[in-house]
Amino acid sequence: MPDATKGRPTRRGTGGVRLLIATRKGLWTLTGDAARRSWKLAGPHFLGHIVHHAVADPRDGRTILAAARTGHLGPTIFRSGDRGRTWREAAVPPAFAPGSGRSVDHTFWLTPGHASEAGTWYAGTSPQGLFRSTDGGATWTGVEGFNGHPQRKAWCGGDQDGTPDGAKLHSILVDPRDPKHLYIGMSSGGIFESVDGGADWRPLNAGVSANFMPDPDPEFGHDPHCVRLHPEQPDRLYHQNHCGIYRLDRPERRWLDIGAAMPKSVGAIGFPLVLHPHDPDTLWVFPMDGSDVWPRVSPGGKPAVYRSTNGGRSWQRQATGLPAAQAWWTVKRQAMTADQKPTVGVYFGTTSGELWASRDEGRTWRCLARHLPHIYAVEVG
Amino acid sequence: MTDAARGAGLAGTVPVLIPGILRSYTAGADRIDLALPVAAGEGAPTVGAVLGALDVRCPGLRFRIVDEQGRIRPHIKIFCAGDLVRDLGAPVPPGAELMLVGALSGG
Numbered sequence: 001m002p003d004a005t006k007g008r009p010t011r012r013g014t015g016g017v018r019l020l021i022a023t024r025k026g027l028w029t030l031t032g033d034a035a036r037r038s039w040k041l042a043g044p045h046f047l048g049h050i051v052h053h054a055v056a057d058p059r060d061g062r063t064i065l066a067a068a069r070t071g072h073l074g075p076t077i078f079r080s081g082d083r084g085r086t087w088r089e090a091a092v093p094p095a096f097a098p099g100s101g102r103s104v105d106h107t108f109w110l111t112p113g114h115a116s117e118a119g120t121w122y123a124g125t126s127p128q129g130l131f132r133s134t135d136g137g138a139t140w141t142g143v144e145g146f147n148g149h150p151q152r153k154a155w156c157g158g159d160q161d162g163t164p165d166g167a168k169l170h171s172i173l174v175d176p177r178d179p180k181h182l183y184i185g186m187s188s189g190g191i192f193e194s195v196d197g198g199a200d201w202r203p204l205n206a207g208v209s210a211n212f213m214p215d216p217d218p219e220f221g222h223d224p225h226c227v228r229l230h231p232e233q234p235d236r237l238y239h240q241n242h243c244g245i246y247r248l249d250r251p252e253r254r255w256l257d258i259g260a261a262m263p264k265s266v267g268a269i270g271f272p273l274v275l276h277p278h279d280p281d282t283l284w285v286f287p288m289d290g291s292d293v294w295p296r297v298s299p300g301g302k303p304a305v306y307r308s309t310n311g312g313r314s315w316q317r318q319a320t321g322l323p324a325a326q327a328w329w330t331v332k333r334q335a336m337t338a339d340q341k342p343t344v345g346v347y348f349g350t351t352s353g354e355l356w357a358s359r360d361e362g363r364t365w366r367c368l369a370r371h372l373p374h375i376y377a378v379e380v381g
Numbered sequence: 382m383t384d385a386a387r388g389a390g391l392a393g394t395v396p397v398l399i400p401g402i403l404r405s406y407t408a409g410a411d412r413i414d415l416a417l418p419v420a421a422g423e424g425a426p427t428v429g430a431v432l433g434a435l436d437v438r439c440p441g442l443r444f445r446i447v448d449e450q451g452r453i454r455p456h457i458k459i460f461c462a463g464d465l466v467r468d469l470g471a472p473v474p475p476g477a478e479l480m481l482v483g484a485l486s487g488g
Contacts, residue, residue, distance in 0.1 A: 072402055072456040072483035073445040089441050095449035103448035 017339045020064065020084075020381045021349055022051040025373035027066055029084065032368075036345055036359040039368045045087065046078065053334055055110040056083075056381025057136075059118055064381060065137045067107035067123065075106045077123070079137045092139040094123050094131035096147065104129060109334070111172040114179030124169035128156045128186050130198065145199040146184070146192075155203070155220045156189045163187050163223075170333065171227035175234050183227060183237070190222035191239065207255035209243035225271045226333040233280040238312070240273035240285055240333070247312050258312025262287065266299050266306070266317075272336035276344055276361070281311045284318075284338070284346055284362055286331045297328040305346070307362050321365035322356070329354075334377035349375030393417070395431050395473055398480040406442040413438060428461060429469030431479055446481060458482040 019030040021043075028043030049068040057063035064084050069075040077090040096102040104125045113120030113132075123131040123140060130143040146152065156167065171185035180197040183204070190205040203220040210222045223242035230236045235250040238258075245259030245268045259268025269290025276282035284307050289295040298304070304319035329350045336348040345359045353372035358365050394414045399407050407413055415434045417426045429451070436443035446457045451469055453459060459466040462477035473479060 070402065072454070074448060074454050076441070076445065091440065093444060095444070098449060098451075101450060103450050103452065 020054040022377035023373040126166035128169040185224040271333040318362035406439040425472040
């Protein structure tokens with residue numbers, strides 16, 4: 001494999017931080033100064049559009065893609081080549097092959113391609129489909145090695161078998177050492193790996209619980225919520241699952257249950273998982289109540305981020321500045337992220353439209369924006 | 382010009398009424414008159430053909446209302462001469478008007 005240092009650039013600049021906040025009613029930006037003390041909210045772009053994900057291209061610093069649809073209209077991709085000042089719609093948005101019988105309900109996830117492949121992007125859809133663009137998001141074609149894989153239906157189940165908001169393909173990860181080495185996550189379906197640029201795939205779920213299945217240790221059919229690969233140590237993966245939190249150090253193929261070390265009163269259920277960009281042992285999760293009927297809100301109405309600095313062997317509660325009680329928050333899988341500063345800033349958005357930030361790696365928290373629509377995704381860009 | 386054509390548009394054209402949710406594709410126009418060439422011996426154009434011509438004039442519009450399998454999207458209604466269209470193969474008779482509607486959708 002090529003040298004890892006040729007992978008996606010990390011940006012540790014001294015400038016400000018901008019957040020792209022994708023919501024159920026449009027896209028906002030929140031721009032902070034270099035100290036991350038003063039923040040300015042701007043927007044909306046695409047008011048009334050359901051924006052599932054908006055992602056900036058770290059390769060050129062100018063391109064942003066936004067996955068959008070509306071309550072009435074079908075899915076599309078908007079593209080900006082000037083950091084969001086102007087936008088154009090994709091000429092050919094992600095769509096399944098005619099005759100396949102499948103149709104894209106919405107594009108759920110966007111991932112820039114490998115650093116060596118300028119203009120390449122990946123999109124994951126609901127229901128589960130994988131698409132690639134090689135022209136900066138203007139036109140998209142299906143990755144038929146996945147969409148047409150003879151096992152795809154067995155892996156994914158029917159298009160109705162998935163999360164309440166539709167089955168999803170998410171967490172498209174590109175190995176910074178090798179553009180042909182890809183991972184995807186599916187809710188439901190599990191985690192899958194390709195080493196040939198998407199031509200073929202195989203499940204990567206050993207060790208992951210699937211307590212909603214007749215066989216609690218199946219080969220596939222799991223429900224990973226968010227999978228992350230460390231950019232500086234690409235053999236290390238973490239994921240927040242419907243059934244817990246896991247770590248995998250390749251070439252090992254069996255995930256290690258690191259959610260077991262979470263406090264029993266809090267549990268290990270949640271949607272997002274965020275990595276420290278410079279320390280592969282540090283990560284953050286946002287636990288939610290996964291008991292009985294799955295309320296999916298902060299346990300006990302007391303929101304807290306949990307951080308591990310030792311790869312998940314132990315966890316520390318980080319709630320200073322967050323409400324002490326009666327805050328029944330949900331944070332979705334794309335709605336938590338980190339910046340690249342030497343002392344990392346961590347950010348999350350709630351479905352009740354609040355944007356919270358920590359500029360000291362989770363030790364203290366501050367609300368930066370309120371009264372936004374239901375937040376789907378927060379990305380630095 | 383027949384009375385029907387006078388009411389609905391120029392003879393040989395199909396007027397398409399555009400709802401507010403799609404006017405970003407029509408530069409704000411609430412109506413697009415499409416001239417559809419009809420070969421000798423052919424019958425009326427289909428709804429699908431009209432939408433195809435509309436997409437040439439307003440690129441990207443069709444995919445927002447018809448999916449990749451040719452199905453009208455769940456919250457979109459298309460009326461032809463006042464009748465609900467369920468199939469893109471339905472004919473558009475001379476003088477008929479096509480009306481696109483964003484139907485009920487939740488909050």
